[in-house]
Amino acid sequence: MNQKRALDLVMQLMAIPGKSCQEQAIAVAVKQILLQAGVPESAIQFDTAHKRTPVAGEVGNLIVKLPGTLRRPRLMLSAHLDTVPICVGCQPKKVGQVIKSSDPHTGLGGDDRAGVAAVLVALLETLESGLPYPPLTLCFFIQEEIGLQGSRNLVASKLGKPAMAFNFDGSDPFKLTIGATGGERLQIRLHGLPAHAGLAPEAGASAIHAAGLAIASLHKDGWLGRVQKQRKLGTSNIGVIQGGNATNVVADLVEIQAEARSHDSQFRDAIASAIEQAFIEAAAKIISTGGTSVNAEVTRRVDYDSFRLSEDSPPVQIAAAAIAEAGGTAEYAVTNGGVDANWLVKHGIPTVTLGCGQRQVHTKGETLDVPDFIRGCRIARSLIVHASR
Secondary structure (H helix, E strand, O other): OOHHHHHHHHHHHHOOOOEOOOOHHHHHHHHHHHHHOOOOHHHEEEOOHHHOOOOOOOOOOEEEEEOOOOOOOOEEEEEEOOEOHHHOOOOEEEEOOEEEEOOOOOOOOHHHHHHHHHHHHHHHHHHHHOOOOOOEEEEEEOOOOOOOHHHHOOOHHHOOOOOEEEEEOOOOOOEEEEEEOEEEEEEEEEEOEOOEOOOOHHHOEOHHHHHHHHHHHHHHOOOOEEEEEOOEEEEEEEEEEEEOOOOOEOOOEEEEEEEEEEOOHHHHHHHHHHHHHHHHHHHHHOEOOOOOEOEEEEEEEEEEOOEEOOOOOHHHHHHHHHHHHOOOOOEEEEEOOOOHHHHHHHOOOOEEEEOOOEEOOOOOOOEEEHHHHHHHHHHHHHHHHHHOO
16 A cells, blocks of 8 residues: 555645535545546535535535446445544644644644545555456545534435445544444523512522422432433433523523433433423422413434444444454444444444544544554555455
8 A cells, every 4th residue: 555645645634624514625625636536527426415404514525426347235435524623723744653733732633534534545546456346435524523414414315325334433443333322412491580689589480490400300310420220321411501690680591401322212212301301390390479480491303323233244244354454353342422323324324433543532632643544544445355355
């Protein structure tokens, strides 16, 4: 493999700004790399995912669809284009066996420009080898960092019906993420009744008082933090609370953001329902002397469903074989976070996620481990080789 090209490519990509919803520049750069490699422009397209995301973006998911030279099931490789805001302005430089930003005030953006580079390198090496290859789809997602929005809103009909997918986003290239938890988000608005807190507090209905009761109830009943009911496991969190205007005013509005997660979809729903019910019941208990109670308005949204692939499934077996060819042993993992694979599986595409050398992501101390990045590129190329057999 042309290691110098791989390193030059990832350095080039990390230097291009592209935080979530502002992926136009990086998408154009990736398209230009593809065109220079001989990929016909007719094989490159963008979907309209950015028009359906909560925050409108500049561009949709970038999709490349090639017919291949073998009659085999279609294979898909993917990564996400966007970075977190701290990576804007990155100035990548190689220091020994790592790459970091020479600007101490920025992150690196190896998450996930290293994944983008690994997918591109795999394609470039395949096209240059002259060896036969199966039908290929490459997909570069937008808005992953703000809730997997690109893969969630993906126009899956543009992918060409891939039989399986391999997503590059993470650290250890020998770790295969074959399952992930599901997550649900709750937006809670408590509408109370204002009153002067010194002259007539009883004439008001405090939204903050209701919030406190609800949270205390959830804690007492074991629905906050690590949640275990019988043999079922999950997590929940009250992450954001905003409300109140002054100490001498009974608070009439509190806004809360919460989440529930579990690898069991039904139990995730049960956790979210417990949170919703706790706030509804607590609100009803806070009543003014005039008979007005706090009102709870709860909005729920599933961010992503959980999934788990069998170790015997074709994508897991192909990934394990590619890792073995790179001199490693596959380590199977199930994550408690969401990944683009959650939505790809929901779209009907069994997906394995692999690492490509990222370290300390989302921080100013982020680095890219060069040996692991090269291993990730080799494994990406090997996936295509093994899928050709």
